[in-house]
Amino acid sequence: MGKAKTGVDRRTPTIAxxxxxxxxxxxxxxxxxxxxxxxxxxxxxxxxxxALALGYSASPLARSLVLxxxxxxxxxxxxxxxxxxxxxxxxxxxxxxxxxYHVLVADSHERAADERELAIEARxxxxxxxxxxxxxxxxxxxxxxxxxxxxxxxxxxxxxxxxPSVFADYRSGLTQMxxxxxxxGHRHLVYLEGSENAASNRxxxxxxxxxxATHDDVRIDVVPGGVGFEDGYSAAQSVVGTGAxxxxxxxxxxxMGLLNALTEQGVRVPQDVSITGFDDIPFARYTTPPLxxxxxPVEELGAQAWERVWALLNGRTPAYNLSFGxxxxxxxxxxxxxxx
Amino acid sequence: MGKAKTGVDRRTPTIAxxxxxxxxxxxxxxxxxxxxxxxxxxxxxxxxxxALALGYSASPLARSLVLxxxxxxxxxxxxxxxxxxxxxxxxxxxxxxxxxYHVLVADSHERAADERELAIEARxxxxxxxxxxxxxxxxxxxxxxxxxxxxxxxxxxxxxxxxPSVFADYRSGLTQMxxxxxxxGHRHLVYLEGSENAASNRxxxxxxxxxxATHDDVRIDVVPGGVGFEDGYSAAQSVVGTGAxxxxxxxxxxxMGLLNALTEQGVRVPQDVSITGFDDIPFARYTTPPLxxxxxPVEELGAQAWERVWALLNGRTPAYNLSFGxxxxxxxxxxxxxxx
DNA sequence: ATGGTGAGAGAAAGCGTTTTCTCAACCCTA
DNA sequence: TAGGGTTGAGAAAACGCTTTCTCTCACCAT
Numbered sequence: 001m002g003k004a005k006t007g008v009d010r011r012t013p014t015i016a017x018x019x020x021x022x023x024x025x026x027x028x029x030x031x032x033x034x035x036x037x038x039x040x041x042x043x044x045x046x047x048x049x050x051a052l053a054l055g056y057s058a059s060p061l062a063r064s065l066v067l068x069x070x071x072x073x074x075x076x077x078x079x080x081x082x083x084x085x086x087x088x089x090x091x092x093x094x095x096x097x098x099x100x101y102h103v104l105v106a107d108s109h110e111r112a113a114d115e116r117e118l119a120i121e122a123r124x125x126x127x128x129x130x131x132x133x134x135x136x137x138x139x140x141x142x143x144x145x146x147x148x149x150x151x152x153x154x155x156x157x158x159x160x161x162x163x164p165s166v167f168a169d170y171r172s173g174l175t176q177m178x179x180x181x182x183x184x185g186h187r188h189l190v191y192l193e194g195s196e197n198a199a200s201n202r203x204x205x206x207x208x209x210x211x212x213a214t215h216d217d218v219r220i221d222v223v224p225g226g227v228g229f230e231d232g233y234s235a236a237q238s239v240v241g242t243g244a245x246x247x248x249x250x251x252x253x254x255x256m257g258l259l260n261a262l263t264e265q266g267v268r269v270p271q272d273v274s275i276t277g278f279d280d281i282p283f284a285r286y287t288t289p290p291l292x293x294x295x296x297p298v299e300e301l302g303a304q305a306w307e308r309v310w311a312l313l314n315g316r317t318p319a320y321n322l323s324f325g326x327x328x329x330x331x332x333x334x335x336x337x338x339x340x
Numbered sequence: 341m342g343k344a345k346t347g348v349d350r351r352t353p354t355i356a357x358x359x360x361x362x363x364x365x366x367x368x369x370x371x372x373x374x375x376x377x378x379x380x381x382x383x384x385x386x387x388x389x390x391a392l393a394l395g396y397s398a399s400p401l402a403r404s405l406v407l408x409x410x411x412x413x414x415x416x417x418x419x420x421x422x423x424x425x426x427x428x429x430x431x432x433x434x435x436x437x438x439x440x441y442h443v444l445v446a447d448s449h450e451r452a453a454d455e456r457e458l459a460i461e462a463r464x465x466x467x468x469x470x471x472x473x474x475x476x477x478x479x480x481x482x483x484x485x486x487x488x489x490x491x492x493x494x495x496x497x498x499x500x501x502x503x504p505s506v507f508a509d510y511r512s513g514l515t516q517m518x519x520x521x522x523x524x525g526h527r528h529l530v531y532l533e534g535s536e537n538a539a540s541n542r543x544x545x546x547x548x549x550x551x552x553a554t555h556d557d558v559r560i561d562v563v564p565g566g567v568g569f570e571d572g573y574s575a576a577q578s579v580v581g582t583g584a585x586x587x588x589x590x591x592x593x594x595x596m597g598l599l600n601a602l603t604e605q606g607v608r609v610p611q612d613v614s615i616t617g618f619d620d621i622p623f624a625r626y627t628t629p630p631l632x633x634x635x636x637p638v639e640e641l642g643a644q645a646w647e648r649v650w651a652l653l654n655g656r657t658p659a660y661n662l663s664f665g666x667x668x669x670x671x672x673x674x675x676x677x678x679x680x
Numbered sequence: 681a682t683g684g685t686g687a688g689a690g691a692a693a694g695c696g697t698t699t700t701c702t703c704a705a706c707c708c709t710a
Numbered sequence: 711t712a713g714g715g716t717t718g719a720g721a722a723a724a725c726g727c728t729t730t731c732t733c734t735c736a737c738c739a740t
Contacts, residue, residue: 014696025720030698038718060465061405062696066725070401072444072465080430081622090420093447102465104412104444107433125400125412125442229622256626282421282569286596288628354726365690370728378688402726406695 013054022050033058072102073309074122074129076115080107082227083281084251084298085132088154091302092130099310110227112136112197116144123148128309130154134198150312154305156199164308164318166301170203170278173294173326177248177276178211178220180292180328185337186246186274187218192225192235192258194250201250204278219244225254232257236265245273245337252277252284252293259287259333270335280329289332296326353394362390373398412442413649414462414469416455420447422567423621424591424638425472428494431642432470439650450567452476452537456484463488468649470494474538490652494645496539504648504658506641510543510618513634513666517588517616518551518560520632520668525677526586526614527558532565532575532598534590541590544618559584565594572597576605585613585677592617592624592633599627599673610675620669629672636666 019029024043031039032047039047050056064070073096077085093103106122108115112135123129128150133141138159145151145163153165181189191208194201205222212220223238225231232254239247239258249255255277262269269275269289277284280295304322311318359369364383371379372387379387390396404410413436417425433443446462448455452475463469468490473481478499485491485503493505521529531548534541545562552560563578565571572594579587579598589595595617602609609615609629617624620635644662651658 015698016696026697027699027721028719031719034698040718043719057464058698059405059696061401061410062725063698064725065399065401065405065696065727066698068725080426080433086420086426089445090447093420093445094449097447102444102446102462104442105429105433106442107430107437109434122442124397260626283623283626286600286623286627355728356726366727367690367692367729368688371689374728380688383689398728399726402695403728404695405697405726406728408695 012059013056015056015058017054018047018050018056021054022046069127070102070125071100072104072126073306074104074106074119074126075132076106076108076119076122076129077132078108078110078115078134079227080105082253083283084279084296087281087298088132088302088305091299091304092306093302095303095306095310108133110135110195116140119144119148123151128152128313130305130309132156134200135195137197138199150309152305152308152312152318154301164312164321166304166308166322167324168200168296168301169323169325170200171207173278173296173328174204174207174248175211176326176328177278177294178207180330181246181248181274181276181334182211182215182218184246184274184334186244187337188221188242188244189218189246189248190221190223190239190242190244192232192239192247192249192254193222194225194227194254196224204250225250227251228253229257229260232259233261236261239273240265240267246334247273247275249275249277252279252281252291255291255293255333256283256287259291269333272338274334274337276334278326280326284329285331287333292331292334293329294326295329297324300324352399353396355396355398357394358387358390358396361394362386409467410442410465411440412444412466413646414444414446414459414466415472416446416448416459416462416469417472418448418450418455418474419567420445422593423623424619424636427621427638428472428642428645431639431644432646433642435643435646435650448473450475450535456480459484459488463491468492468653470645470649472496474540475535477537478539490649492645492648492652492658494641504652504661506644506648506662507664508540508636508641509663509665510540511547513618513636513668514544514547514588515551516666516668517618517634518547520670521586521588521614521616521674522551522555522558524586524614524674526584527677528561528582528584529558529586529588530561530563530579530582530584532572532579532587532589532594533562534565534567534594536564544590565590567591568593569597569600572599573601576601579613580605580607586674587613587615589615589617592619592621592631595631595633595673596623596627599631609673612678614674614677616674618666624669625671627673632671632674633669634666635669637664640664 015026015029019026029047032044096103104122104126106118108118115133115136119131129148130152132154134156153163155167158165208220221242225235232249236258249258255275259269259275267273277291277293280293284291284293308318355366355369359366369387372384436443444462444466446458448458455473455476459471469488470492472494474496493503495507498505548560561582565575572589589598595615599609599615607613617631617633620633624631624633648658
């Protein structure tokens with residue numbers, strides 16, 4: 001099985017092949033391919049013909065090396081299976097591809113420990129990175145951010161002025177949500193917590209504490225929950241145990257799990273217990289009853305993130321940081337508090 | 341703002357910097373970094389120290405160029421917003437990252453026209469590619485497949501023996517589904533079609549025709565539908581118009597849209613009309629009533645696809661092509677046919 | 681002593697581009 | 711007709727690595 005010298009070989013053609021065929025120098029080929037005007041029309045045509053005949057196109061790798069840019073953007077998300085991040089990824093990907101950029105995704109599987117290495121490694125292959133690492137400790141984030149530049153942080157406040165960010169204002173969103181159920185007459189609430197160490201969970205807790213502090217007539221319990229269906233599902237007992245009339249779930253997924261468990265147990269929603277989610281994932285409106293939630297425009301969030309990396313990439317100062325104030329979408333899963 | 345020659349510069353260190361600091365040659369540094377044993381222990385230690393001090397790690401770009409491999413896999417999907425492809429992407433990504441591989445995603449936005457260029461372009465930056473292009477004409481697919489190798493095709497039959505593939509057997513799945521509603525007594529069905537030119541739609545149609553041919557007592561209408569919520573939602577009229585007692589939707593998304601529209605119009609599911617989906621996306625079980633569907637293990641599908649590229653990448657012959665026979669999951673959206 | 685061996689390390693080639701540098705030829709003007 | 715300015719194209723350096731090739735030196739057996 002020696003390398004027989006068969007006339008045609010399967011190796012992808014290089015610039016040298018084109019140069020040889022067109023009987024010009026490498027430089028000329030390069031110039032033609034990059035649209036430099038400083039080349040004779042006849043020669044240019046010859047080069048183009050040769051390139052076409054050979055099916056040549058420049059190696060992105062070699063090009064990246066010399067140009068110092070890869071035309072690729074890294075994105076780190078905690079969980080590719082979560083609709084929230086899927087949405088952001090989509091918005092990002094759309095924006096990027098529009099500008100001829102490629103997207104490298106890395107899924108950290110919610111393991112905060114891996115995020116650092118994952119991000120740094122991914123970043124090295126790209127021109128910039130969008131980081132979504134809700135569980136990473138603030139100090140660690142602050143530490144790696146400079147190594148990652150150009151970087152934009154998504155879904156949390158990076159806590160540094162020099163790093164653009166786009167995120168939902170979970171605190172204000174949850175405050176609105178609390179007000180919503182309060183207005184419906186609920187006075188005993190329960191918050192089904194997300195990951196304890198997640199920034200967005202802390203934001204929500206802040207809203208809860210503030211709301212509790214400013215409303216003496218309301219009681220808010222906090223029980224452990226999580227970020228997925230199952231977490232919400234298995235928290236049903238503790239929710240019921242509190243005797244609260246309204247359950248504020250960390251997100252839509254948990255809310256849906258809870259809703260399901262409650263319904264199975266014969267608890268009527270919203271007659272007995274009101275339930276709220278967070279994010280307004282595409283499916284939130286299709287549950288029974290449809291889920292009341294705080295809408296976060298995730299795809300737009302991704303799009304805005306792209307806009308900011310793009311600015312950074314072009315040496316421009318990105319637009320102001322964006323903090324989306326989630327909007328409460330009142331649907332069927334919340335109703336008036338049952339008469340005591 | 342000239343480039344002042346400040347002692348410390350922010351440029352990422354190269355192998356030359358490490359060599360200089362350790363007072364050895366480039367070759368030695370390279371050898372140490374790649375774990376070659378043929379280097380003196382003392383020297384090796386010096387190199388490691390220097391690398392650490394400088395925070396050096398080899399440029400993946402330069403490395404890729406010389407090694408001829410990028411440690412990256414391209415994935416082309418028709419729609420990042422679709423749970424089916426999200427699942428596959430996830431399975432793929434998990435497998436890849438386990439082997440230190442990165443994943444480049446490209447979303448073709450269901451535009452068959454773009455898929456070709458997208459795939460070729462993405463492929464050039466990677467060592468291999470997983471292609472999911474349901475709408476691409478068979479001839480075009482057949483034409484570009486050789487250019488893409490190593491490649492594995494997902495979600496459709498590539499029609500060439502030399503290209504590994506992993507896909508769901510839509511035909512058998514739909515046949516089972518038809519049998520399911522038939523067994524429930526339904527004799528007048530309506531198929532809510534997907535994209536006309538999609539391979540998986542043709543597979544389903546084949547099942548329909550066959551079923552119709554072998555069961556004279558059953559009538560199956562076909563109406564235009566689509567692949568998303570809205571498509572299903574807006575097809576409600578034509579579905580009702582047929583007078584069928586069971587609607588077979590192209591996929592879960594369309595089924596959910598249809599379910600929603602029907603419910604709004606006071607049509608009871610499944611008392612008046614039974615509805616079935618396809619894929620068993622995570623949310624299918626949370627509709628009201630829960631959706632009867634044919635389960636396709638999308639994540640596993642992605643995982644298997646990875647296994648096959650991985651084999652290809654290592655010069656091994658990948659395992660047999662896999663065709664998952666979807667399993668009907670009977671849930672609440674299908675019931676006995678109403679008495680005529 | 682001496683030629684052979686083998687280990688360890690540096691020099692240099694090569695990966696496929698882009699771009700600066702250099703040079704030859706041409707045209708114009710004095 | 712000579713000199714200066716364009717214009718166009720090739721040679722070569724650079725990007726940051728890996729790996730082959732080459733060389734030196736120490737060691738061992740003869």
